[in-house]
Amino acid sequence: MRFRTKGRAVSTTRIKSIIESLLFVSDVPVSLDRLCGILDEYDRDEIRNALAVLREEYGARNGGITLAEVANGYQFRTVEENGEYVRRLVKTRASRFSQSALETLAIVAYRQPITRAEIEYLRGVDSGGVIKTLLEKKLVRILGKKDIPGRPLIYGTTREFLEVFGLKDLKSLPTLREIQELGVDGIHEQQEELPLERADETTKDEKPGLPGDYD
């Protein structure tokens, strides 16, 4: 049962249809690689093209569902305007993140791989509890152990983190803002190099350098 079709248009329609079914069924974002693996009768360019057309169609439709690109994959999501109604349906309380959870997440996201001690230095507070919570919520995971005395655990963010925060990948984290933009102003003299910074801070190197080795 192969669907070899001659006309490109026909095959795009077909591929689009298959992708739509796959994404509809999946409860996690499906990567292009995965799609290609499943649709092995078709070549990658065709699939990529069909995906783009499908996304366009959903975009143009102005419906209640969008085809979002998150966590290195594609996923159908409801549109933001309908959030309130969906919440009524599923009767969930809108999940909120505490300030400490957000701070810790931000630090892990931008600075991974990072140890608990480094997180605590940056936050100035004990962060064991909040790290544990984030681990439980699968937003943060243990990447391994750092090769320094004591071999402390190092943490990084998960695929779920990207999903929840609607990020395509870690590179799409917004650039950290400079102190001048933050309202905590000072005289704008030459800023000294920050102790934990890895690279110069004005450029995009701010973004975490981890390639997504997410599973």
Next chain:
Amino acid sequence: MDYQEKTGVATESGAALSLYNVKLEVFEGPLDLLLYLIKKNELDIYDIPIALITKQYLEYINLMKEMNLDVAGDFLLMASTLIQIKSSMLLPSREDEPAEDDEEDPRAELIRRLIEYSRYKDAALQLNDRSLLGRELFARSFPSPELHFTQTPPVAPEIELFELIEAFRVILAKAPRETFHEVSAETISIAERINEILSLIQERELIAFEELFDNICDREYLVTTFLALLELCKLKVIRVHQQSLHGPIRISPAVKGTDEIPDEGEGGVNNTD
């Protein structure tokens, strides 16, 4: 720590605090508090008047103590850092030529940390401003994949030892406390009782905890029964479980003749022979 707590404290304590002329917030940590003080006083973060900041910082800590808020050690640690910076700032000020040499400003590290912290605090706000899955946006099977991992099929949970003991305590309390009439009791050994329970369970598959103690008035016999039960648990021959909190405690063989129990992860090691 969490948002609710924060607002709760702020409103509840608003009146009492008015004389301090400060709005008490529960700060995430000492750096958060320092940033707040710097903003409030419109200070230059690169040139913090350390004496002023230290004074205000300590006032806040005292305030938090008065409010019975748990002042974490991190706050106290920062207090001592501030005082240390303050004192070391006093030393070079005696010289006519202040700092600027190779000696680093004692505030430098603190300033770096404050700046760094404020950037992550901002990043946290930005994260929170996004449309979040499970909050504004939904996909199939929300709120998040965490549920997949944590939701195990509803198998009756194994019971904790203390709950079991508690259940036994109730039974023991009900047992009549007759003391007279001391006939040399025909005692039953734990081993014998184990065999009795085993055969009962194999016959019935599922029995209630209380049932084991039915029609037993003799306290020693009750205790023997309970010890036998514990022994059987230890040998993993039986499973003791409870459907709901405070629900009836039930006992079943760890390995059933039939395949009725879907999971035998916990108990099904030993043979019942």
